Amino acid sequence: MAGPDTKEKILEVSIELFNTEMATNVSTIQIAHALDMSVGNLYYHYRNKEHIIREIYRDRIAAEIDALVMNKDDRLSESGIIRYFNGLAQLIYKYRFFYTEMYALVRNDPDLHVIFHKRARAVARVLAEQVGTWIAVGIMRPASEGGIEALSEICWMHVTGWMSYRMLAEEGAGPQALARDSFRSIFHILRPYFTDTANERFGKLLEFMEFE
Amino acid sequence: MAGPDTKEKILEVSIELFNTEMATNVSTIQIAHALDMSVGNLYYHYRNKEHIIREIYRDRIAAEIDALVMNKDDRLSESGIIRYFNGLAQLIYKYRFFYTEMYALVRNDPDLHVIFHKRARAVARVLAEQVGTWIAVGIMRPASEGGIEALSEICWMHVTGWMSYRMLAEEGAGPQALARDSFRSIFHILRPYFTDTANERFGKLLEFMEFE
């Protein structure tokens, strides 16, 4: 367990544990144990459990969302959009512990709350921009400023929340099934807002596309 | 604190506490203290915290949802639909502790999980039926069987999840603002599925309607 990546390894194992047991049910002792590490040592690296979660959010979740959402290449074709939402779904699944208990985790850690807040606004802005470009290239029907904002926020809430919702209903669903499901549902919201030609292409693509 | 409504009083105060402090942060000791009651006495009435939450879910939340959702009068006019969604939003707010931590609460109590499961299916059926009647009376555009099911499930997830989502963003929002907001967002999802004439009436109604 030597090396400068101990901190990273802790995050890794914590994510694993959080995802299976739920973050609020996992204690620092359990994390240390899963790492074959003394509790004292764990505390040497991270002040407490909130600290670990905060780091996971900043260094992993937020970073990966940025890489996906902020990078706007390959998002103006129908197939690109499909990959985009699929990627989002994969990401949510990977960090599902966070999204299933988001409210509690954020509200119980003031520091995380602040970070979360700032990001929420930034992401909202980028998403609205994204919708704007979809309108500009004729994938989506024109809409008012407020309409764009509202729609993008609804989509974000839906994408981040849908999986938790489904996991309660369908106990044993795997990541692929959940991602596909998430994808389908978001399309139900968006389809009426896409143009006819775009929807036609989506239809054809989805017929042949396999989700991995 | 005498009388046969002690059990009811416990639920009452628990809901209050849960809503302000979040259910998972509240201990039986705190509940007893808030009731000016000994812990032993509390345990005489309810086996543990999960028991209390389960009772709240069954006797209050589920019952009130049934009263609202299952009763299908006054739901075929545009104004009735507005009242319907507004009522749902009020209900979610009243029991927001449950919806903000739904995943954890349900997953941590196997008994509640079972109850929740059964209900989820029942509610889904009723909602799909509801959408069907909207289509039948010309408020909503025709759709396939699967489309109806998908849409009603999306709506349910949206209504139950939106408020938690918003409460994290807008700290100080009151129940009226949240209900109005919830209402607006669900309309963004549904508007394209309503017929033009229905949307026209909705537009006029919403102009003059005040939410209480």
Added chain:
DNA sequence: TACAAATTAGAATATTAATACTATAATAAT
């Protein structure tokens, strides 16, 4: 090699929570 810094283990402490148990008090039933 020797020294300083970083890392680790493990014990010690304090807090908290859940729940069981016992003993009264109040109420209802006969």
Added chain:
DNA sequence: ATTATTATAGTATTAATATTCTAATTTGTA
């Protein structure tokens, strides 16, 4: 009025948890 039942308080026990502290060990480097 006496007895049984229900309701209540208060204490004790147990377990878990977070966190701190100290001492040892490892690692890097001059």
